[in-house]
Amino acid sequence: MSKAKPALRVALLGCGVVGSQVVRLLREQADDLAARVGAPLELAGVAVRRLGRKRDADVDPALLTTDAEALVTRDDVDIVVEVIGGIEPARSLILAAMAHGKSVVSANKALLAEDGATIHRAARENGTDLYFEASVAGAIPLLRPLRESLAGDRVRRVLGIVNGTTNYILDKMDSTGASFNDALEEAQALGYAEADPTADVEGFDAAAKAAILAGIAFHSRVTAADVHREGITEITAADVASAKGMGYVIKLLAICARSDDGRSVGVRVHPAMIPRSHPLAGVREAYNAVFVEAESAGRLMFYGAGAGGAPTASAVLGDIVAVARNRIAGTRGPEESTYADLKVHPMGDSVTRYHVSLDVADKPGVLARVAEIFASHDVSIQTVRQEGRGDDAQLVLVTHRASDAALSGTIKDLRDLNIVRAVASVMRVEGDDTP
Structure with a gap:
């Protein structure tokens, strides 16, 4: 009979809408989670801003602390879960946790999008995991299929x-x-x-x-x-x-x-x-x-x-299980992959179709003049609809695919025409090539 493995200890940063649901799921699904991981998961502590605040989850007051840095650097903590959001103090706390060998699960899209390079580098240098499925699209398994499948x-x-x-x-x-x-x-x-x-x-x-x-x-x-x-x-x-x-x-x-x-x-x-x-x-x-x-x-x-306490907590728990399994096996999950190093091209180079609505003078030659402006920027018109309204008319045009720069130049020239009262709206058109 195999010897039972010691519990893995989880420190939670934040006990709001998502954090409270993480606490609930850890408690209610403790037996199932232990079976899936191969060892029990125990809540080591919960860092909050105010101790006396009423919370959605039934948290043992002895687990609450306002000293988040002391919590994430404790020797008895294996995994740190960050659901406080924002840039600071989240970044500093995550970096401190990794420096002390803790793997991190985060739902912090703002931090990862602004300074993910620093967080990923710290995970690599300290040999820890960084999982962040909950940062995009809540409960939907999306990042792991992209990153692994x-x-x-x-x-x-x-x-x-x-x-x-x-x-x-x-x-x-x-x-x-x-x-x-x-x-x-x-x-x-x-x-x-x-x-x-x-x-x-x-x-x-x-x-x-x-x-x-x-x-x-x-x-x-x-x-x-x-x-x-x-x-x-x-x-x-x-x-x-x-x-x-x-x-x-x-x-x-x-x-x-x-x-x-x-x-x-x-x-x-x-x-x-x-x-x-x-x-x-x-x-x-x-x-x-x-x-x-x-x-x-x-x-x-x-x-x-894509959002909400329970759905997002579901993604967080999935990451906790993955990280816990890695720690037991002595392995790590996939690191950040940036080998392609593709540049992000400017918006002007993006190509799509456009829906343009113009308020114009209702008189002969208007459509021809408008069409000339589109043609001068190599923007081809697919459909045109015109509705008269007294001395004015509404002209609605849908283009073929063109660059954003070409369309911007077209709109600029249209606004300079005295026959165009106003460019009422410009809307991109997507999805015609996806069944």
Whole structure:
């Protein structure tokens, strides 16, 4: 009969929405987790800001501490789980833990997207694991398939919805005709949006996730600063209605793609119109979904709850189990892979289609003059729709594929035309090549 292995001790940084669920799962699933790992998992301590605060989880007060650095450097701690978010003190605490030989599980997308190089280097130099599945798309197993299951393949593109708050808002605008502000208020009332929703609605959250995805998918170092970012605050009910009338829906997309020559990658986050026949169009409310296109595996789709305490804690627990198994076996998980060292090309080099809405004078020759401007920048028009409104008209044009730089030049020249009253909206069109 084999001798029972000693328990592995887990230090938890943060006991908020996600941390409290991690505590609950460690307690409720203790026997199953021990069987899966090969040794018991014990909670060594929980670092919090305020000891007296009421918490969702039933935590033994003796485990609580405000001295996070002392906790992560204790000799009896094997694994440190960081769910406090932000850059500091999270970075310093993770580095201190690794310096003391602790493996780390993190859900911190902002830190990994801003300074992942430092964290990965510390893990390598100290011989510890760094797992971070929960940093992107909540409960959806996404990073490990990219990092491990597709390690023998060549990823061409990653396209997806990675922010539940914005997806909920845009879904409500599409299904009910609500304005952006009304849909945001509803999201806040239901707890899908923070009191300050800037990180979500301005695309910062999605941009951090896109940087992490691109880095893993293309074996290159990508930071949040490399990501072209646009939010959804300028999307109007009229934009949504126009897209709907053409058989499209508007989504905030994270798009990571190799260039045609394979020498660089584009990483961008922005609203885009996608056909209602596209699988991403059916992703409702606060759910996430990501397409991965690889040369041999073809097109894969990952779908599920992208946020929330329990779903994110599920991903954290999966990483804890993986790290614990590695420690027992005396091995480590995969390190950061940046061998390809592909450069991130500027947004102007990105190629897609565009939906352009113009308020113009309703008189002969307007369409011809507008078409000349598009042609002068080598932007080909696919469809045109015009609606008269007295002395003015609305001109809606959808282009063939063109570079972002060419479209920007086109829009600049259109704004200089006296027959163009206003460029009402410019929206990228994606997904026509994905069944």
